[in-house]
Amino acid sequence: MAADTAVYTLSYVxxxxxxxxxxxxxxxxxxxxxxxxxxxxxxxVPVVGHGLGILLKRQQYYVGLSLNVLGSRMYILNSPDLVxxxxxxxxxxxxxxxxxxxxxxxxxxxxxxxxxxxxxxxGDGRSAGFGATFLNVVHSKLSLGHSLNQLIRAxxxxxxxxxxxxxxxxxxxxxxxxxxxxxxxxxATDATYGxxxxxxxxxVEEAYWNFxxxxxxxxxxxxxxxxxxxxxxxRRTLIHALTAYLVRGSYKxxxxxxxxxxxxxxxxxxxxxxxxxxxxxxxTALNSNTAPAAxxxxxxxxxxxxLLQSIRDEIxxxxxxxxxxxxxxxxxxxxxxxxxxxxxxxxxxQEVLRIHSYGSTIRLVVQDTLLQERHLLKKDGVVMIPAASxxxxxxxxxxSAGDFNPYRFIKKPTQLSQNRVPHGAxxxxxxxTSLCPGRHLASTELLAIxxxxxxxxxxxxxxxxxxxxxxSSTRNMATAIPFPVRxxxxxxxxxxxxxxRWLLETSDLEGRIDIAAAVAG
Numbered sequence: 001m002a003a004d005t006a007v008y009t010l011s012y013v014x015x016x017x018x019x020x021x022x023x024x025x026x027x028x029x030x031x032x033x034x035x036x037x038x039x040x041x042x043x044x045v046p047v048v049g050h051g052l053g054i055l056l057k058r059q060q061y062y063v064g065l066s067l068n069v070l071g072s073r074m075y076i077l078n079s080p081d082l083v084x085x086x087x088x089x090x091x092x093x094x095x096x097x098x099x100x101x102x103x104x105x106x107x108x109x110x111x112x113x114x115x116x117x118x119x120x121x122x123g124d125g126r127s128a129g130f131g132a133t134f135l136n137v138v139h140s141k142l143s144l145g146h147s148l149n150q151l152i153r154a155x156x157x158x159x160x161x162x163x164x165x166x167x168x169x170x171x172x173x174x175x176x177x178x179x180x181x182x183x184x185x186x187x188a189t190d191a192t193y194g195x196x197x198x199x200x201x202x203x204v205e206e207a208y209w210n211f212x213x214x215x216x217x218x219x220x221x222x223x224x225x226x227x228x229x230x231x232x233x234x235r236r237t238l239i240h241a242l243t244a245y246l247v248r249g250s251y252k253x254x255x256x257x258x259x260x261x262x263x264x265x266x267x268x269x270x271x272x273x274x275x276x277x278x279x280x281x282x283x284t285a286l287n288s289n290t291a292p293a294a295x296x297x298x299x300x301x302x303x304x305x306x307l308l309q310s311i312r313d314e315i316x317x318x319x320x321x322x323x324x325x326x327x328x329x330x331x332x333x334x335x336x337x338x339x340x341x342x343x344x345x346x347x348x349x350q351e352v353l354r355i356h357s358y359g360s361t362i363r364l365v366v367q368d369t370l371l372q373e374r375h376l377l378k379k380d381g382v383v384m385i386p387a388a389s390x391x392x393x394x395x396x397x398x399x400s401a402g403d404f405n406p407y408r409f410i411k412k413p414t415q416l417s418q419n420r421v422p423h424g425a426x427x428x429x430x431x432x433t434s435l436c437p438g439r440h441l442a443s444t445e446l447l448a449i450x451x452x453x454x455x456x457x458x459x460x461x462x463x464x465x466x467x468x469x470x471x472s473s474t475r476n477m478a479t480a481i482p483f484p485v486r487x488x489x490x491x492x493x494x495x496x497x498x499x500x501r502w503l504l505e506t507s508d509l510e511g512r513i514d515i516a517a518a519v520a521g
Contacts, residue, residue, distance in 0.1 A: 036376035038075060073365075073381035078389035080396065083424030085371045086363065086383065087431060093363040093383055096121045096131045101364070103281055106219055108235065113274035130268045135437075137264045141257040142437040149508055151191045151255055152444050156335070156504040158187025159445070163452045164502070171493040173462055176298065178487055181209070181291040184445060188286045192258050196250035198241040207241075210234030211280070212288055212479075235280065242276035289359075289481040290442050296481070297352045297450050299488065300404065302459045303467035307348065307406055314342040315451050321500075329500030333455070335448045336507045347409035349446060353428040354391045355404060356472060359480030361385040361430045387427045387480075396425045448504055456498055462489035 077083055086093050100121055104114040120129030141147040162183035166172050182205070189199035198204045214231020218224045225232055245251060251262050261282065265275045301308050318337040322330050339346060365381040377383060394401045397408075429436035436442075453459065461467055470484040 034376055034378065036370070036374070037378065038375055073378055075365075075377055075381055075383045076389075077383060077385050078393070080390065080422040080424040082371060082375070083385055083390070083427070083431065086385070087424070089369050089371070092365065092367045092369040093377065094121065094366050095361065095363050096135065097366055098362050098364040098382070100131050102219065103278070106215060107277040107280045108239075109277055110271070110274055113270050113278070116268055116270060117278070133268075134261075134264055137260050138257075139437045141260050142441060144440065147256040147260075148440055149506065151257055151441055152335075152506045154191035154255070155187045155441070155445055156448060156506060158190045159183065159449045159452065160502065160504040162187065163449070163456065166457060166492050167494050169494070171491040173489060173491050175487045176490050177292070177295045177484055180294045180298070180449070183449065184291045184294060185287050187449075188290070188441075188445065189283075192255050192286060193245065194250070194254040194258075196245060196248070196253065198245050201241070204237065204241045207234040207237035208283060208287070211238060212284065215284070238280060238283070239273065239276050242279055243273050246272045246275060285436075285438050288479050290445055292479065292481045292483045293349075293353060293356070293442075294446050294449055295484060296356050297349055297446065298453060298459075299467070299469060300352055300406070301348065301450070301454060302490075303469065304406075307344075308454065311342070311345045311348065312454055314345055315455055317341060319455070324501075330503065331498070331500050332503040332505055333448075333451060334505050334507055335444050335451070338447050338451065343410045344406065345447065345451070348406040349443075349450075350409040350426075350428070351404060351406050353481070354397075354408075354426065356481055357387045357391060357428045358472075358482055359387045359427070359430065361387075361427065385427065385431075390425050390427055393425070396422060444506060448506075452502065452504065453492075456495060456502060458493045458495055459490050462491055 077086060100118045103109070104117060109117065116130050118131070121131040142151075162179075166174070185199060185205055185208070190197050193199070199208070210230050211234035214228045214234070217228030218231055218235070246262070251258055261279075262275060265278065270278065301311060315333070315338070318334060318341050320332045320334075324330055361384070363383040363385075365377045365379055365383060368379050369377045371377065390396065392401050400408075424431060429439040429442075470486050470488065472482040473485045474482065
């Protein structure tokens with residue numbers, strides 16, 4: 001949920017790698033600061049302290065810091081005004097340069113493909129480089145329009161099919177995180193890859209999640225083939241399956257979005273295998289954060305009876321009901337209406353993402369840059385914007401910044417100017433040139449699957465347990481939204497009075513489900 005959005009979800013892999021890479025420079029040369037640079041903060045543990053802090057605490061390591069340097073020229077920005085200043089310098093503080101550099105390593109691109117991907121990243125000069133034009137393709141196909149509508153409607157079919165399997169007269173027990181992960185993975189990949197979707201194979205799906213869980217080790221471990229063996233094996237399985245999909249020409253029946261991506265890669269001289277490898281980044285963006293976000297949203301809603309009822313009342317107003325010629329009840333939910341007519345449901349999602357977003361935007365300083373005419377960022381430094389710091393700042397969100405408030409983002413027409421969150425403070429999907437292009441797709445998937453669960457079922461923890469919010473896991477540094485440390489067994493039972501056949505639709509998104517925008521009370 002911020003270049004191809006894949007690199008946004010890999011931000012912590014990148015952060016740890018950078019910090020560890022800078023250790024040797026710190027050890028041998030120390031910090032050589034220009035007096036105009038931000039103040040340097042030494043690690044509590046000499047040499048390796050900052051690297052360990054990032055690895056162990058993730059974004060919580062940054063909470064409370066202002067603009068400072070952690071180690072050898074790693075700059076941390078966590079105030080909204082500085083974020084806005086950074087976004088105005090997108091060429092000298094480059095997301096694309098950083099994305100290309102680390103995508104090559106994580107995906108294992110060939111030397112030839114690495115050269116193509118990293119050359120002329122910003123499209124300077126007469127011809128645009130691959131990185132610049134690739135992003136244009138991705139953004140154009142995931143912006144509001146035919147291609148996005150095609151993806152959303154196809155994903156709706158998959159979501160509805162998975163939810164239908166829960167329907168029955170007796171309760172069904174599921175592991176909630178596992179069920180959501182499978183349902184969203186299958187729906188998203190079916191929508192993207194079409195009839196020959198490789199992820200219909202349980203082996204390929206499991207390989208993806210093994211790869212996802214070990215991406216940090218692939219990126220930072222000195223001997224990933226030994227220390228990240230399971231993830232490397234998963235990557236190999238994925239590349240084999242995706243290469244076969246490409247060689248067969250199965251992508252020609254895939255989504256308009258996928259065909260545009262692949263066509264662009266072929267036109268720039270990438271081989272089938274390198275296209276498959278580069279696709280790993282798109283897969284990460286497609287799957288890694290949507291499933292855990294759906295988990296947290298589901299648990300927060302069902303564990304709060306009052307909130308659950310209020311959201312049900314909202315959604316009920318946009319469900320159309322009719323009787324078909326066979327005397328069967330048909331209920332249709334149009335997800336596109338949720339943004340306008342279900343403000344509490346949307347606000348709850350935004351608040352869940354605010355609390356659980358661990359993503360970080362990363363930029364490479366490609367030339368010396370002066371922010372606000374006083375903060376000097378030196379060439380070859382790395383800039384990080386950790387969302388957790390911005391999302392927990394009482395100066396932005398008030399004294400309740402640490403509390404879950406599902407009403408926080410509901411617009412109050414008489415107080416819009418007072419309620420507007422400062423630009424740059426809400427970064428669930430990044431911002432500026434790194435604004436996640438898949439945010440509309442992710443938002444509709446999330447709202448669709450949780451709305452169906454909320455309206456069609458009662459849900460309770462298994463074995464008579466009480467609802468208890470699990471802790472967030474920090475093991476997978478590659479995800480912007482963390483998984484829970486443990487799954488939850490829940491009993492799912494169809495709601496009385498809400499039976500019938502359910503259809504999930506999305507009318508054309510003339511407006512947008514813009515979860516990236518923020519207005520808080």
